[in-house]
Amino acid sequence: MIEAHDLTMKYGDLYAVKSLDLNLQKGDVFGFIGPNGAGKTTTMRILATLLQPTWGEAYVCGHSIYTNPREIRRLVGYMPDFYGVYDDMKVIEYLEFFAAAYRINGAARRKVCDEVLDLVDLGYKREALVTSLSRGMNQRLGLARVLLHDPQVLLLDEPASGLDPRARIEIRGLLKELRGLGKTIMVSSHILPELADICNKIGIIERGELLVNADVAEVMKQVRHQTVLNVSVAENTEDAAKLLAAQPDVESVDVPAPPPGSQERPKLIVVTLKSGVTDYSLLATMMVQRGYRLTLFREEELNLETAFLALTKGITA
DSSP states (O other), X not given: OEEEEEEEEEETTEEEXXXXXXXXXXXXXXEEEOOTTSSHHHHHXXXXXXXXXXXXXXXXXXXXXXXXXXXXXXXXXXXXXXXXXXXXXXXXXXXXXXXXXXXXXXXXXXXXXXXXXXXXXXXXXXXXXXXXXXXXXXXXXXXXXXXXXXXXXXXXXXXXXXXXXXXXXXXXXXXXXXXXXXXXXXXXXSOHHHHHHHOSEEEEEETTEEEEEEEHHHHHHHHOOSOEEXXXXXXXXHHHHHHHHTSTTEEEEEOOOOOTTXXXXXXXXXXXXXXXXXXXXXXXXXXXXXXXXXXXXXXXXOOHHHHHHHXXXXXXX
């Protein structure tokens, strides 16, 4: 659905996007991660045919961005980070205006407007003025607008930017619905843990270069080469830590101190296994046999924030 080969955008000596290669299939949800100024928005604008690259090629739904931009625009829904809305219009009037621009006429226009309002859960606001909507509702209205013509590909630039926690959850749920409809989605975001929940592929871009482009599980493997366990026992934490440290599969053991001023004794034991060790079931069995009551024994999970910090240096273009 989306292919890019050596895609490059250069301003003088500055590379906004540099030799970017990308391949997304139908139904992929691609999380585009990077610091501000890394090249995410520039890449999306090129794919939406709003910018022409310095060199390189890109295809969207089989159409070249050079030779068939009009057809690409029929097949793509692009939602920028910030966009203007017509405050003096009602919600339904706003959508009908854009539906008319897509040449959706007659009874079909009202039908499709009602459908997208229901999809983004704004049906009860159809007669409200756009100016009365909250930031989160405006974001959902913007998403409804790009869905009017039933695009095959969605390019969503920071759709959850500036939203409160509840609105972020609503946007995330909406993206899951769109994924279920088989849309190919490219979404940029700084709310990294939420991307792991909705994306099957992740790209990390820094200084215009795509450093990582892989499945979410593969990205995590690139970051973590050793298994880390979080262990807690009902009593005798220090003795349990010494016992774990003496095991042949354990590389190191750490017992984080409680916060300054706290009267509590250390409770958590962080166990790092040796490289290549993935089966730690015998450790739990051994501790139970030694009489320790385990209250916690689980593998520490990596999140996208950890992966992002490990794979980037915070350098912008």
